[in-house]
Amino acid sequence: MSRGSKKPKWMRNIAKERMDILFTLAMKEFPKNSSRSHRYVEIARDISKKYKAKIPQKWSRSYCKNCYKFLFPGKNSNVRLISSEVHIKCHECDNVMIVPYKKEKKLKRRSKINAHIIKERTNEQISFHNNH
Numbered sequence: 001m002s003r004g005s006k007k008p009k010w011m012r013n014i015a016k017e018r019m020d021i022l023f024t025l026a027m028k029e030f031p032k033n034s035s036r037s038h039r040y041v042e043i044a045r046d047i048s049k050k051y052k053a054k055i056p057q058k059w060s061r062s063y064c065k066n067c068y069k070f071l072f073p074g075k076n077s078n079v080r081l082i083s084s085e086v087h088i089k090c091h092e093c094d095n096v097m098i099v100p101y102k103k104e105k106k107l108k109r110r111s112k113i114n115a116h117i118i119k120e121r122t123n124e125q126i127s128f129h130n131n132h
């Protein structure tokens with residue numbers, strides 16, 4: 001391994017894509033098999049270190065910065081808004097992460113757009129069903 005030098009951008013992009021997939025899987029698996037979700041975070045961390053690529057920002061609140069377990073809001077984590085900060089409490093190790101609210105707002109807006117897309121798709125399926 002080359003020491004200290006950054007990996008080429010295309011390589012880091014692939015790494016980011018893989019981490020994104022791992023976190024998506026972790027989220028899906030959590031209700032069924034939470035220990036598998038934690039394992040996915042571990043793999044994502046290994047990729048992050050190996051390729052010197054940061055874990056995608058949209059997942060930065062989905063794992064604990066202390067014990068590196070996958071965090072599922074309302075299941076093993078609590079999200080609370082205190083003044084202008086978001087406090088995320090990990091129930092695995094009781095660590096509290098503090099995120100400035102500004103970042104949170106941006107992410108929320110994006111998830112709203114995603115929800116809209118999902119809704120449209122569902123409507124399409126319903127109208128298709130009615131034609132039969």
Ligand SMILES: [Zn+2]
Nearest residue numbers: 064067090093
């Ligand atoms: Zn933790």
